[in-house]
Amino acid sequence: MLAVGVLAGLSVLSLLTYGYLSWDSLGLGPGEMEAAGTGLGEEPGAGASSSQPHIVFILADDQGFRDVGYHGSEIRTPTLDKLAAEGVKLENYYVQPMCTPSRSQFITGKYQIHTGLQHSIIRPTQPNCLPLDNVTLPQKLKEVGYSTHMVGKWHLGFYRRECMPTQRGFDTFFGSLLGSGDYYTHFKCDSPGICGYDLYENDNAAWDHDNGIYSTQMYTQKVQQILASHNPRKPIFLYIAYQAVHSPLQAPGKYFEHYRSINNINRRRYAAMLACLDEAINNVTLALKKYGYYDNSIIIYSSDNGGQPMAGGSNWPLRGSKGTYWEGGIRAVGFVHSPLLKNKGSVCKELVHITDWFPTLITLAEGQIDEDIQLDGYDIWETISEGRRSPRVDILHNIDPIYTKAKNGSWAAGYGIWNTAIQSAIRVNHWKLLTGNPGYSDWVPPQAFSNVGPNRWHNERVSWSAGKTVWLFNITADPYERVDLSARYPDVVKQLLRRLSQFNKTAVPVRYPPKDPRSNPKLNGGVWGPWFKEDEKKKKSDKSKGANKQKKNKNKKKAN
Numbered sequence: 001m002l003a004v005g006v007l008a009g010l011s012v013l014s015l016l017t018y019g020y021l022s023w024d025s026l027g028l029g030p031g032e033m034e035a036a037g038t039g040l041g042e043e044p045g046a047g048a049s050s051s052q053p054h055i056v057f058i059l060a061d062d063q064g065f066r067d068v069g070y071h072g073s074e075i076r077t078p079t080l081d082k083l084a085a086e087g088v089k090l091e092n093y094y095v096q097p098m099c100t101p102s103r104s105q106f107i108t109g110k111y112q113i114h115t116g117l118q119h120s121i122i123r124p125t126q127p128n129c130l131p132l133d134n135v136t137l138p139q140k141l142k143e144v145g146y147s148t149h150m151v152g153k154w155h156l157g158f159y160r161r162e163c164m165p166t167q168r169g170f171d172t173f174f175g176s177l178l179g180s181g182d183y184y185t186h187f188k189c190d191s192p193g194i195c196g197y198d199l200y201e202n203d204n205a206a207w208d209h210d211n212g213i214y215s216t217q218m219y220t221q222k223v224q225q226i227l228a229s230h231n232p233r234k235p236i237f238l239y240i241a242y243q244a245v246h247s248p249l250q251a252p253g254k255y256f257e258h259y260r261s262i263n264n265i266n267r268r269r270y271a272a273m274l275a276c277l278d279e280a281i282n283n284v285t286l287a288l289k290k291y292g293y294y295d296n297s298i299i300i301y302s303s304d305n306g307g308q309p310m311a312g313g314s315n316w317p318l319r320g321s322k323g324t325y326w327e328g329g330i331r332a333v334g335f336v337h338s339p340l341l342k343n344k345g346s347v348c349k350e351l352v353h354i355t356d357w358f359p360t361l362i363t364l365a366e367g368q369i370d371e372d373i374q375l376d377g378y379d380i381w382e383t384i385s386e387g388r389r390s391p392r393v394d395i396l397h398n399i400d401p402i403y404t405k406a407k408n409g410s411w412a413a414g415y416g417i418w419n420t421a422i423q424s425a426i427r428v429n430h431w432k433l434l435t436g437n438p439g440y441s442d443w444v445p446p447q448a449f450s451n452v453g454p455n456r457w458h459n460e461r462v463s464w465s466a467g468k469t470v471w472l473f474n475i476t477a478d479p480y481e482r483v484d485l486s487a488r489y490p491d492v493v494k495q496l497l498r499r500l501s502q503f504n505k506t507a508v509p510v511r512y513p514p515k516d517p518r519s520n521p522k523l524n525g526g527v528w529g530p531w532f533k534e535d536e537k538k539k540k541s542d543k544s545k546g547a548n549k550q551k552k553n554k555n556k557k558k559a560n
Contacts, residue, residue, distance in 0.1 A: 052145070052235040053340060054297040055361055056288065058281060059106070059239070060333070061099065061153060061246040062322060064307020066314040066446075067274060068333050073314070074446070075271045076258060079282040080335075083299065087337030088384050089347045094395055094427070095305055095354045097322060097329035097439075099155050099179050101398070102304040102354055103241070107156070107168075108134045109358025109377035111396050113503065116511035118400050122157045124178050124190045125515040127532055129157020130168070135373060137358050138169030141237045144367045147171055149226050151219045152241030155179045159519065161530045166202050174201050174222045176215075176243065177528055183215045183243060183250040188528065196521025196528040205527045214252050215243045216273075220280040224287045232292035235365065240284065245273040247311045252276065264449040270312025298338040298364065300357065305329060309444045316445050319481045324439030325397050325425035327481055342385045350390035351427070356380045396503050397425035402510055406436045408467035415490075417497040420469035426500050430476040433486075433496040435469055443480070472496070 067073050069081040070089070096102040100121040101112050108130070112118045115131055122128050130136075138148040150165050152175040157163045165173035176198045181188035186199035199206045209218070223240055230236055251272035258275065262268040281301070288294040306329040307313020308322040320326025334352070355377035362369055363379050378391040400423045409421025414435065418424075423436035472486035472493050486493050518531045 052365055053338070054232075054236050054238075054288075054293045055141070055146075055365070056238045056240065056284070056297060056299045057106075057357070057361075058284070058299065058301045059103070059152070059241040060277060060301070060303045061241070061243055062305065062308055062311070062313055063245055063274070063303035063333055064309075064313035064315045065303075065318050065328060065331055065333060066316045067245075067270075067307055071333070074262075075274050077274065077278045079278045079285070080301065080333075083281070083285065083301065083337040084335040086344060087299075087335050088341060088343065090334040090336070090352050090384070091347055092349045093302070093332055093334040093352045094330050094397070095302065095332040095334075096398065097305050097324055099153075099246075099304055103154075103156055104130050105353075105355045105376075106302075106357055107136045107138075109137070109355050109373075109375040110134065111355065111376045111503075112398055113396065113507035114374065114376065116508045118398060118507070118510050119402050119512045121179060122155065123515070124188070124528060125194065125517075125519040126157075127159040127513050127516045127519070128511055129159060129163030131511070132162055135370070136169045137361060138237060138239070140169075140358075140362050140367050140369075141235075141365055142169055142171075144235075144365050146235045146237045146365060147230060148237045148239075149173075150239045150241070151175055151222050151226070152239075153179070153243050153246075154241070158528070158530055159516070159532045161203070164203055164530065170239070172202060172226070174206065174209075175219065175241065176200070180243070180246050180248070182248060184212050186210065186215070194520055196524070196526055198528045200529075205525075205529065214250070214276070216276050216280050217252075219243075220283050223284050227287045227291045227293060230291075236293070237361075237365075242277060242280070244277040245270055245313070247308070249273065249312060262449070264312070266310070266312040267314075267449040268312075295339050298336065298340060298361075300334075300336050302334045302354065303332040306331070309448065312449075314444065314446065314449070317443065317480050319441060319443050320438070321440055321442075321444070324441070325423070325434055326438055326441055327475070327479060328444075329439065330397055330425075331479075336384050340385070343387050346387060348384055348387070350380075350383050351392045351395065352380055352383070352390065353377065353392060353395050356392065393429055394499065395427040396500075397427065399424040399500065399504055399507060400510075401507075402512065404437055406469045409436055409469040413467075413469055414497055415494050417494060418500055424500055426496055426503070427475065428496055428499060430474050431492055431496060432473045432475045432481075433493065433500070434471045435497075435500075437469075438471070 067075055069077040070084055096105060098121050101117060104115055104117050108115060115134055142148055148170050150170045150173045154165050154175060154177050158177040177200060178188050178198050181198045186197060187195060188198050189195040197205055219242060249266055249269035251269060255272035255275045259268050259271040262271060288297055306315045306322045315321060315328030318328035318331055320328035322329055358377045359369055359375055359379045360381050364381060380390055382388045383390045403423040405421040409419060411419050413420040420435040425434045470486050471484050472489060473481045521528050524531055
């Protein structure tokens with residue numbers, strides 16, 4: 001009751017402060033609000049059909065595989081534990097090892113090799129974004145009547161206005177464009193002297209919201225305002241991409257109370273950040289119930305990649321970390337919570353990938369997937385809700401042709417099928433193959449965080465024989481990647497290399513342009529934001545044409 005009272009106070013505060021109209025202000029009591037949420041007593045065309053669910057996708061940032069209570073963490077996450085226990089836990093769920101790739105695959109349903117974002121992330125100063133010819137999830141949901149809102153971290157590029165969230169299918173956007181920044185001031189320095197403000201409301205800098213509020217709490221308040229002002233009879237898609245628990249490691253003081261005993265300062269700060277995030281998700285859930293959405297809602301929770309041990313995250317007992325293709329970089333915390341689930345309180349061990357949300361959610365929303373869209377995702381709702389077998393049998397974790405090549409990689413090591421100098425990883429049924437340089441490969445146990453560290457003396461390492469560029473694991477039998485089977489099963493290695501080669505034939509060129517000096521926020525009023533303008537491009541091309549004509553005329557005179 002106390003929590004509901006606090007939320008009611010926030011609702012009144014938001015109405016007075018921001019001018020939002022809530023359903024409370026229409027005089028609807030709890031019973032009437034529930035009726036409004038279910039659409040009872042309406043004609044079929046008067047609002048959304050009951051079969052169109054409200055969709056809430058919550059994406060945490062850099063949360064480690066172990067960093068949730070039900071995976072054995074010392075960090076308390078009572079909200080996540082309860083929602084997962086009452087829903088379906090995804091225990092064979094994969095994402096990408098970094099921010100931009102996971103977000104791009106979620107919003108398009110396509111692997112990185114099919115969007116040109118195979119390499120690294122989109123940097124703030126790069127003239128790059130999710131290619132404009134890719135249809136996005138919110139665009140498809142808008143087609144079938146959904147109101148679409150994004151709150152939080154975008155990180156899919158912004159160098160042109162057309163790249164902004166409001167141009168890619170979202171009715172409203174409130175959040176940051178970059179990959180990280182200060183949780184209170186919302187400033188980000190990409191390099192010395194290249195600094196700017198990064199908090200937006202729709203297409204403009206949100207200076208009015210710069211009140212020193214911690215971003216996790218600020219984003220939650222925004223979500224509450226959106227839910228209070230929206231008609232629950234109409235379907236809504238809420239994409240909540242929290243900044244937490246990505247570095248910098250910052251949290252309000254009260255969340256440190258339970259974690260004073262953690263000696264490692266990074267782990268202690270990380271724990272406080274996660275505790276705040278858990279509370280935020282509880283407040284979002286309460287708002288869904290208060291404003292009449294919950295009974296017809298689907299809440300999906302996911303981390304965007306594995307944790308970073310140097311920044312307090314733990315993936316134990318998985319191997320590796322964020323930025324690597326070991327399981328610790330790509331196997332994620334994930335669950336689905338919904339009254340619409342048939343098998344509540346269950347665990348799904350079927351193969352699920354972040355690209356699968358695109359077709360799954362469009363189908364649930366009664367949308368249409370165009371035949372010409374070549375998706376890499378599958379509709380896995382029956383797998384999750386009813387416990388059926390997954391239609392997915394493989395995952396291309398990635399092929400990155402411009403990542404640092406493994407020195408000893410060769411076509412010979414790849415049996416003439418694949419150049420093992422190239423960083424790549426693929427999963428087919430129980431088997432996982434890695435080539436090239438997969439990245440930091442230690443196992444980092446909880447003891448590593450006992451000191452100021454993490455103390456690498458506690459880490460478990462394997463010193464591979466010189467020149468190794470191929471690894472094979474049976475992930476079902478060996479999820480911690482401790483026993484390399486590449487020498488024992490060369491035929492399996494060859495089969496997976498052929499599958500890699502097949503995927504590579506469908507890849508589009510990598511988009512990773514150099515820095516553009518025009519991106520400097522100093523040239524844009526101190527704000528990170530779109531800097532590329534079409535008219536500038538035309539002027540440049542006109543100038544170059546004029547210059548070429550002048551050169552030709554000069555050459556003619558010389559010839560005469």
